[in-house]
Amino acid sequence: xxxxxxxxxxxxxxxxxGGDGVAPVESVEPGSASGVAPSRRGPVxxxxxxxxxxxxxxxxxxxxxxxxxxxxxxERFNEGVSLDTFREWAAPLLSSRDPLVRMYLKERLTELIGxxxxxxxxxxxxxxxxxxxxxxxxxxxxxxxxxxxLPEVSRKIVELGLDATLEPERRxxxxxxxxxxxxxxxxxxxxxxxxxxxxxxxxxxxxxxxTIARVMKNDHERTANAAPxxxxxxxxxxxxxxxxxxxxxxxTPMETAPVLDxxxxxxxxxxxxxxxxxxxxxxxxxxxxxxxxxxKVLETFASAFEPEKDVCVRWALFRFSARAAGKDALxxxxxxxxxxxxxxxxxxxxxxxxxxxxxxxxxxWLALADQDPYGCLHRD
Amino acid sequence: MTRTFxxxxxxxxxxxxxxxxxxxxxxxxxxxxxxxxxxQPETCSVEGLMDSIRRGLQSKSPAYxxxxxELLKESAVTLPEEQLRAAFERExxxxxxxxxxxxxxxxxxxxxxxxxxxxxxxRASQDADPAVRAAATRALRRTSAEEHTGDLYxxxxxxxxxxxxxxxxxxxxxxxxxxxxxxxxxxxxTAVAAAAASSDSKVTARILGNISTAAISKESAEQxxxxxxxxxxxxxxxxxxxxxxxxxxxxxxxRQTLVALYRDESDVGVRTSILQSLAxxxxxxxxxxxxxxxxxxxxxxxxxxxxxxxxxxxxQEWSLILREKQRLQQAR
Amino acid sequence: MRSxxxxxxxxxxxxxxxxAALAYTAVAPYPSTVTATTYYSSGTYHGAVDVANxxxxxxxxxxxxxxxxxxxxxxxxxxxxxNGNGSGNxxxxxxxxxxxxxxxxxxxxxxxxxxxxxxxxxxxGNLGGTGNATGAHSHFQKDQYGTKNTSWYxxxxxxxxxxxxxxxxxxx
Numbered sequence: 001x002x003x004x005x006x007x008x009x010x011x012x013x014x015x016x017x018g019g020d021g022v023a024p025v026e027s028v029e030p031g032s033a034s035g036v037a038p039s040r041r042g043p044v045x046x047x048x049x050x051x052x053x054x055x056x057x058x059x060x061x062x063x064x065x066x067x068x069x070x071x072x073x074x075e076r077f078n079e080g081v082s083l084d085t086f087r088e089w090a091a092p093l094l095s096s097r098d099p100l101v102r103m104y105l106k107e108r109l110t111e112l113i114g115x116x117x118x119x120x121x122x123x124x125x126x127x128x129x130x131x132x133x134x135x136x137x138x139x140x141x142x143x144x145x146x147x148x149x150l151p152e153v154s155r156k157i158v159e160l161g162l163d164a165t166l167e168p169e170r171r172x173x174x175x176x177x178x179x180x181x182x183x184x185x186x187x188x189x190x191x192x193x194x195x196x197x198x199x200x201x202x203x204x205x206x207x208x209x210x211t212i213a214r215v216m217k218n219d220h221e222r223t224a225n226a227a228p229x230x231x232x233x234x235x236x237x238x239x240x241x242x243x244x245x246x247x248x249x250x251x252t253p254m255e256t257a258p259v260l261d262x263x264x265x266x267x268x269x270x271x272x273x274x275x276x277x278x279x280x281x282x283x284x285x286x287x288x289x290x291x292x293x294x295x296k297v298l299e300t301f302a303s304a305f306e307p308e309k310d311v312c313v314r315w316a317l318f319r320f321s322a323r324a325a326g327k328d329a330l331x332x333x334x335x336x337x338x339x340x341x342x343x344x345x346x347x348x349x350x351x352x353x354x355x356x357x358x359x360x361x362x363x364x365w366l367a368l369a370d371q372d373p374y375g376c377l378h379r380d
Numbered sequence: 381m382t383r384t385f386x387x388x389x390x391x392x393x394x395x396x397x398x399x400x401x402x403x404x405x406x407x408x409x410x411x412x413x414x415x416x417x418x419x420q421p422e423t424c425s426v427e428g429l430m431d432s433i434r435r436g437l438q439s440k441s442p443a444y445x446x447x448x449x450e451l452l453k454e455s456a457v458t459l460p461e462e463q464l465r466a467a468f469e470r471e472x473x474x475x476x477x478x479x480x481x482x483x484x485x486x487x488x489x490x491x492x493x494x495x496x497x498x499x500x501x502x503r504a505s506q507d508a509d510p511a512v513r514a515a516a517t518r519a520l521r522r523t524s525a526e527e528h529t530g531d532l533y534x535x536x537x538x539x540x541x542x543x544x545x546x547x548x549x550x551x552x553x554x555x556x557x558x559x560x561x562x563x564x565x566x567x568x569x570t571a572v573a574a575a576a577a578s579s580d581s582k583v584t585a586r587i588l589g590n591i592s593t594a595a596i597s598k599e600s601a602e603q604x605x606x607x608x609x610x611x612x613x614x615x616x617x618x619x620x621x622x623x624x625x626x627x628x629x630x631x632x633x634x635r636q637t638l639v640a641l642y643r644d645e646s647d648v649g650v651r652t653s654i655l656q657s658l659a660x661x662x663x664x665x666x667x668x669x670x671x672x673x674x675x676x677x678x679x680x681x682x683x684x685x686x687x688x689x690x691x692x693x694x695x696q697e698w699s700l701i702l703r704e705k706q707r708l709q710q711a712r
Numbered sequence: 713m714r715s716x717x718x719x720x721x722x723x724x725x726x727x728x729x730x731x732a733a734l735a736y737t738a739v740a741p742y743p744s745t746v747t748a749t750t751y752y753s754s755g756t757y758h759g760a761v762d763v764a765n766x767x768x769x770x771x772x773x774x775x776x777x778x779x780x781x782x783x784x785x786x787x788x789x790x791x792x793x794x795n796g797n798g799s800g801n802x803x804x805x806x807x808x809x810x811x812x813x814x815x816x817x818x819x820x821x822x823x824x825x826x827x828x829x830x831x832x833x834x835x836x837g838n839l840g841g842t843g844n845a846t847g848a849h850s851h852f853q854k855d856q857y858g859t860k861n862t863s864w865y866x867x868x869x870x871x872x873x874x875x876x877x878x879x880x881x882x883x884x
Contacts, residue, residue, distance in 0.1 A: 058792045060823035061772040061838045063491060066877055068455040070424040073417035075435060078444045080414045092419040099739070099879045100451055107443030132873065136866075136880075210863045224707050244862075247759070252863050254856050257700060259693070279759070279860065286859045294694050319857065326663065326696045356628040359663040361696040362812050363594065363628075365857055366563060375800055377816070377858060454878075489780045491825070491834030523780050524830040559830060560782050561808040567782075699811055 069098045083112045083119050087126065094134050102137055109141035120147035121156050127174055128166070135173060143177035154181060158188055161204065162195055172207035179214040182222065184229070193232040196249070197240045206245050209236050213252030226258040234267045237284075243277045250275070251283035260291040269300045272317075273307075281308070282316035282376075289323035297324045298332050305336045312376035318343055323361045327354040346373050424455045426463040433479055449479060456483040457490050465499065474515035477503070481519030494528040501529040510541035517547040522558050525551070526570050533570055537578035537587075548574070549583045553590040562592025572600040572622075581612040588618035593625040601630040605637060613647040620650055624657025635661045635669075642673050651680055659687045660698055667691055736781070738815070738864070738882045740875035741774040741850055742839060749871050759860040760853035761881055765839060768794035768848035772835035773820035776852055776881065780832040781807055787822045789842040794821075802843020802851075805836045812857040815884050819845050833878075854884050 071077075071093065081089050086109060093101050113119045126138050147153050160166070161175035175192075178184075184192070189212065195201050196208040216229030230253060237249035250271065260268065264287075271284035291297045301317045301324070308314050318336050321329040330351060337343040346368075353367045365371065422428075429452050436448045456464060464487075468480040481500040488497035497520070504516035517536060526533065536548035552571040560567040568591060575587040588607070593600070604626070607619035620641070623634040635658065642654045655673070658666045667688055674684045690705035744763035765771055769792055775783055784806040789797055803822055807815040820826075821840030829836070841848045854861045865882035875881070 056792065057790055058769055058821045058823045058838050058840075060825045060835065061770060063457075063772055063835060065457045065490075067458045068424050068451060069421045070428060070432070070451070072420040072422050074419065075432065075439075075444075076414075076417040077419060078439060078441055080417070085414075085416070089416045089419075096421065097876050098421075099876055100447065100454055103450075103880075104443055104447035107446065108441060111441055111443055213863060224710075248862060251859060251861060254859060254861065255863065259695070259700075259704070283859055286857065290695070290700070292693075316859070323696055323857065325694065357631045358628045359661075359665070359696075360698045361857075362698070362810075365812050366808075367628075371858060377853070377855065377860075486832065489830075489832040489834070491829075491831055527830055557810075559780055561810045563808055564782055697811070 068100065069096070071101060074101075078108065081108070081112070083122060086112060094137060102133065106137045106141045106144075109137060110144045113141065113145040113147050115146040115150070117147055117150045117152045120145055120150070120153040124153070124156055124160060124174070124177075127170070128160070135170070139173045139177050143180050148177060148180060149182065154178060154188075158191065161208070162191065164200075168202040168204045171201075171204035175204060175207045175211055178211050181215045181218065183219045184212070184215050186228065189228060189232055193236055196236045196245055199241050201245075202242075205240070205242065206248050209233065209240075209245055209248040210252060212236075213248070213255060216253075216258075217256045220256050220258060226253075226256055227261070227264075230258060230260075230264055234264065234271075237280070238267070238271060238274065243280070246275070247277065247280050247283060250280050251286070253287050254283070257290055260287065262293060265291045265293055265296060269296075272300065272304045278310040278313045281310070281313045285313070285316040285320045289320035291324065294325045294328075297321075298329060302332050302335065306339050311340075311342065311374045314340060314343070315346075315374045315376055318346065319365075322350055322364060326359060326361070330354065342374070346370075424451070424459065426459050426467050429455060429459075430467060430476065430480075433476065437475065449482065452479055452483045453486040456487040456496075457492060459483075461487070461496065465496070468499065468503075472509065472512065474509070474511040477512050478515035478519050481516045485519055485523045485525065488528065489524055497523065497525060497528050501525060501532045504544075505532060505535050505539075510539075510544055513539065513541060514543045514547050517544055517551060521547075521551045521554055523555075524559070526555055526567055533574040534577040537574045537580065537583050542580065545578065545580050545583045546586070549578075549586045552587050556591040563595050565595035565597060568593055568596045569600045572596060572603050575618075576603045576607060581615050585612070585614040585618040588615070588622040591622065593622045594627060596626060596630075598630070601626050601634070605633075608637065608641065613650055616645070616647065617650040617653040620653040620657055624653075624660035626661075631661050639669060639673070643676055648677070648679055651677055652683060655680065655683055655687055659691055659701070663696070663701070664691055664694065736809075736815075736884050737778040737880060738776050738852060738884050739778045739833070740877055740879045740881055741776045741817075741833070742771040742877050744850075744875050744877075746871050746873045746875060746881075747849060749865060759862045760851055761865050762849050762851050763875060763881070764847060764849035766848065768840055769821055769838045771839040772825070773817075773837045773839050773850060774833045774835055774877075775805055775807075775831065776817055776833070776850065777807060777815065777884070778833060778878070780830060782830045783807055783828065783836060785826055785828050785836050787826050790822050792821050793840055793842045794848050795841050796845040797842060799844040802845070803837060803840075809854075809884065813861075814855055816851075816853045816855070818851040818853070819843055819849060852881065 077089055090105055093105055096102070109123065113123055120142060123138050123142050127135055130138055142148055148157070157174060157178055161171050161178070163171065166174070192208045192212055196205040196212070198205060201208065212229055212232055216226050216233070219229065220226040233249040233253060237246050240246045240249065268284045268288045272281055275281045275284065285301065288297050288300065298321060301321050305314060305317050308317065314336070318333055321332050333347050333350060337347040349369050350364070353364050358364055358367060433448045433452065436445055439445055464480065464484060468477070468484060471477050471480055481503065484496040484500050488494050500516050500519055504513055504520060507513045507516065533548055533552060537545050539545050539548070552574055556562060556567055556571055571587055571591045572593070575584045578584050584607070588604070593604070604619050604623050608616055608623065610616055620638060623638060626634050638654045638657055642651055645651055645654065655670065658669055662669065670684050670688055674681060686705055686709050689708050690701050693701070693704050695701050695704055740763055742765050744765045746761065747764045748758045748762040786804045786806065788803055789801045802818040803820050803826065805817040805820070809815055819840055819842050820837035821842060823837050825835045826837045839848050839850065854864045864884050866880055
């Protein structure tokens, strides 16, 4: 259900767009398919087409293109604008409903910041009070600037992002301007980790975990070393009280795909038995599929399968056995299918694919008759 | 083409190249305070947009130039089509042709008629000016052109201009990766057919060395085997590399051919490609094969060893094995 | 992650995974409100972005990626459904991003536009609520090998936000 503020916003929007815009609707909630989500199905509050019933095929809606906007004097804006005049000059564009020109403003502001710490910190200061659309432009411009890599800038971003006087969404956005950092110092890594684990941090803590993961990827691409970040993400993933922050920390290593050493392998193996959320346990299985010790991973998956009651986590243990060890995992997977006969058809599919000569797990995945045989992606 | 025209084109190019570096602001450079621009929203027109783009080419701001290009492309679905076509047809400056061509192709890709994209294809293959043909070809990059232009690419790779041929090769490579994620049979077949149709060995090698063949047809696989027996070593190396990625039904034959070829081949580049493809076709099961070939060419013993080490990690995805091989080699 | 012994102080960039080369922009397919991101209002895990507009079967459901790409379109429900017809029955447009990564767009209503197609924000159906839904909306999800990824959407996209068509939702 949307709050009063949003209702006002929506009403304004409809007026501006002549009635073809957004009307408030009930948030779409999951049904009980996942076994964890309370059902909150209810009537749609507004606008469902009358007589919208299954049966006859719909007539394709005519394409409705928004006419683009050309801005008189934009050339002069572009040539004449400076950081000092940016907010004043850009005001009509910032308040417009033109995504294209807002993207231009973001890129132009990045150019104006350049590699100058003073300018970057000035724009950072603007993010304290900026309205939502302005905020996006300022924070994203800062994130993409050269100056964001200067220590005196990144330090101030951390300070503002951790400033408890700001609302969580704003702090989340500020922290995310660190996502392009090439690396994080041990001190900043520790501060962000502690913040992400702090129950009071809310959405900003979630964003902090994501920033650690994104910088891990940047750093790993240059140095092949993800260890300090992975250690912190595992720490957040096991210690945060917020399930969503834990999931962010447990799942984002998939973007870097680090090969786990013995310590990380142990850490994620523990998550399989200690994490309360099935999604978190599934993410741990995902990470474990890339380990230096494949035999240990297969053994861990084999022993975790029977006690695991959630079919989606079982499906993760099953498919990631194949990612860990290829066709050598088939005996382990066959045993899983004996424990849970629902997996027999899927096992036969894997067996067929490996017998055809496919070795690359990406191709195995694409060759599966059904990538979602247990409805695990369909919880929405 | 007149000398004056060539000079004008060269000046325009120089201007746009020399202005690539981002710059803070013109106002700061002059120190003159300027009043705020009025910034009134207006309806876009073809002529207005073209004027803006022409002037925008002089801008020091890459952000502004990018914006103008995107604005024209985004506008293509709402601008009068006849005006857009007419502007495209009378334009002769390659840079402007490219902007207009990109807009016409964008209109098709938004779900509109294929006719506007086909117009660009026609210009890419038929314009008298090779620079215009190259510009129109570039405008078809990362679009749905392969699906709407018949054998266009097999013709473009035989164009009299090497620039056009190479631009066409780049399109096929980038479409394969960015539009089709490497797993779309018809796109890969189009690329293989174009590679085989070209008599420019550099173009053939470039295409085959940089596309995914994961979903190619039996006929395309056969083409790769044929190209593997050609005279040009660069083409043989690229064909060998392409054979490493073929679909399951083609893997066994590819492996046998490549093992046999390794012994008969003398070119080190071709042999390097063969080793990579054997690794890719077999993963861990290729290790005995690689050991068997280890002493055939002393120059490639380190390469064979690097593949054996990378495959011995037991990783099950090709992209990860490639990454691991590079890491291990850099660590030594 | 590796033992300290084999860590390298400075490497040339490692072979980037195919996904690293891709940076598509995910954008709102029609004027809409963000109704859920990581959390539902109830606090239940969602792990994806939902954008909604109440005019079911009115708006075309444009593919929400601002680039020309090949969409694999799967129709599981043929009729007009606005308020859900059960888990697993959602119509889906699927974008293969390589290395096991997928981007999925759900719940639209089948029309004559619903076929595999290569396009940039073209319609694959009409805005609807097929599958597990309580109202017309579009669900955007990114996953690798079936594991949901929640980090793609912009930190600046928040629940309750009104989005214009074409406005940034995140990078995939």
